[in-house]
Amino acid sequence: MTSEDPSDTIELTPRQQQILAIVQQVGFTTIETLAERFGVSAQTVRRDIIQLQASNYLQRFHGGAGLASGGYRSAYAQKLMVSPQGKQRIGTAVAQIVPAGASVFLDVGTTVEAAARALLDKPGLRVVTASVSVAQIFCHHGVFDVVVTGGTTRGANGSLVGHAAIACIMGFRFDYAILGLGGFDDDGAPMDFDLEKIAVRQAAIGRAHKVLGVADGSKFDQTGTARIAAPEAFSMIVTDAEPPARLREGWQRVGTGWLVA
Known part of the structure; x- marks a missing residue:
C-alpha cells in the first residue's frame, strides 16, 4: 500500500475540517488556540491533530500543528478534499444567478473553481x-476567450496578485464579481488571510455591479487577517449550510442576502 492509497485517508469531522482549513491559511496554530476557538479540551484537539497527521493532512509539533512537510497532499490538494459536494452545490447555485452574456470576474480558490465549472455551459460569458486554475478550467473545455490578469503567481492554485493584476481589473466593468472568502468578522464582513489577494478582491469589488461571496460552511467559524470589505459591499453570500445567527443578523442589518445551496 502506498501513501496515496485512498484507504489511508479518514473521513474528516466538521471540526477536523476547520482545523485543517485554519492550518492551511496561517501555516501553524497552537493546541491552546484551537481548544479555545472550538470550546473543547486541549486533549480533544490533540486527538484530532493526531488523526489528521496519521493521514498526512498536517504535521504535529510540540504544542500545535502546521502544514505537512513532504506529505503527498499539498495545502491546495487538501482544500480540494474539504466539502467537495458542498462546493459543487455552491457552484451550481452561482450558475443559476449569473445570466448568459454577463461580464464576470472570477477570483481564486477551490469554491470559485467549482463555480467556474458550473458556468462552463453558460453562453456568451x-x-x-x-486565477490560472480557473483559466485552465475554461481552456480545458474549449472556452478560450478568457482574460487572465497579469501579476505574480502566489500559491499552488495559481493566484495572481500585485500591481499588474489590479491594473488589469481596473480596466473592466463587471456585472458580477465572484469572490472566495476565508472567514467572517463579527459583523458578517468577509475576511481573508493574504493581504495581496485581498487587494485584488477589493479592486474587483470596486468594478462590479453585484458581488457574490462564495464560502462553504467550514468558513463560518473562521476569521482572518483582514476584512475584504464591509458586509454591505456584497450582494449575496452563497454557501452550502445555514449560517449562524450572528452572521445572518449582520447581513440583515445592511441588506446583504445569503443563499444556502
Missing part, C-alpha cells in the same frame, strides 16, 4: 480571472 465574458470572463476575467486572477
